[in-house]
């Protein structure tokens with residue numbers, strides 16, 4: 409079994425990975441869903457894995473009345489229910505939970521910040537009370553208010569080079585709903601903090617396998633040599649969900665799949681898959697390359713949107729033998745809603761490496777199963793020798809990076825069927841994370857919280873990345889305009905989206921690859 413601590417030790421990055429300076433994490437939204445399901449379980453696991461600083465505190469901030477003790481009990485129940493181990497050791501919990509306290513207040517009320525400042529000051533250690541991670545697990549409409557109040561109460565200071573203490577602000581998605589709102593939000597955030605103090609989360613970047621894309625590309629000569637238009641025919645990125653909107657219908661009506669998934673997760677994965685090698689592993693170098701890639705994506709005119717983007721909405725169907733409502737019948741959804749629950753699109757990257765190579769991206773809800781994968785389809789061999797023989801079914805090589813749920817990498821190539829005749833069959837070389845390293849994959853939030861405490865912004869999104877991604881998404885939304893969904897744009901729950909999504913590839917003589925369900 410692999411040494412768990414080594415999971416974090418990416419070669420060349422060992423130094424300074426571990427957050428070792430004392431600090432306090434203040435969670436705004438401490439009574440909310442994200443805190444109990446993700447943040448506290450992640451901090452607990454970091455603690456038991458010895459990754460937290462020797463000295464730390466977690467202060468939960470929300471309006472609901474709770475004592476330190478009652479909040480701790482809720483958080484413990486949350487770990488038992490939602491964490492990756494669903495298990496809490498009494499003595500480890502005891503020592504961890506001593507560092508947790510709850511601060512009751514309204515974040516629009518100046519008095520609550522004054523009291524918070526008093527509470528932090530009582531920690532007695534200047535680093536604990538001044539090295540602060542403010543985690544905003546609240547609605548984005550409240551981000552500006554919190555940052556202003558923190559500034560007024562001198563809890564958040566603009567970082568000066570060489571300063572003994574630091575403060576950082578971690579913000580959750582959605583980061584704006586279009587370019588303009590994202591710019592406004594960014595302007596507000598950096599009024600009182602430098603860009604390097606702002607950590608914008610896309611939890612996909614915290615996933616082990618997403619991080620592995622870069623490692624895979626830039627440490628394996630056999631693939632990097634081929635990672636270009638000469639060898640690659642096209643690339644597919646699929647992120648499928650096997651659930652509908654559930655109780656989040658109200659939220660989803662305001663957002664839709666293009667903004668909820670494409671703007672962040674899929675474009676982030678694409679930028680890691682397609683970017684140029686950065687000059688170093690420094691956060692800014694990597695983020696510069698990602699932005700360059702996003703800026704090279706061909707701009708969509710409304711005409712291109714109608715040809716290259718397919719949207720869809722699910723109607724009633726069955727997923728894994730479970731009957732599902734149509735989107736328009738979901739709670740808090742307009743019965744005539746035109747919000748998309750599925751998007752597929754073809755993008756081109758206008759640079760030297762990728763000229764004319766299509767990137768097909770698709771994501772949707774109530775699809776047959778949950779999976780995320782990158783499929784790199786290589787060009788076929790020349791049509792001579794084996795390929796020229798009619799009865800031979802030759803498949804071009806394909807590399808699949810499975811990001812979830814069954815993380816791994818597989819390579820498809822042609823093998824000769826044993827015997828006297830010449831027959832080929834596609835075969836696979838398969839690498840599975842669990843088989844190789846044991847079933848230990850830290851939750852994305854563990855890695856992200858650790859990096860925020862350590863001050864490494866590599867896995868967070870920079871201002872220009874967010875804004876460039878919004879430009880791409882805005883041009884698609886402009887193309888859609890107010891046009892209602894047509895019949896061709898609906899799909900039954902439990903299928904891979906509307907027929908038009910298949911047609912998007914068919915015109916190029918391509919087919920979507922169906923991701924393999926977990927454990928198959």
Ligand SMILES: NC(=O)c1ccc[n+]([C@@H]2O[C@H](COP(=O)([O-])OP(=O)(O)OC[C@H]3O[C@@H](n4cnc5c(N)ncnc54)[C@H](OP(=O)(O)O)[C@@H]3O)[C@@H](O)[C@H]2O)c1
Nearest residue numbers: 437438439440441442470471472514515545546547580581
């Ligand atoms: N949940 C997830 O899995 C998830 C995943 C990705 C991103 N996010 C993002 O994370 C953020 C939080 O999501 P969530 O699901 O945790 O939301 P939630 O369950 O609705 O929690 C919202 C929190 O904000 C607090 N709050 C609201 N108004 C407040 C006020 N005036 N003063 C003090 N506290 C206030 C609430 O506390 P009181 O009611 O006690 O005041 C509650 O703790 C959102 O931006 C969401 O988009 C969530």
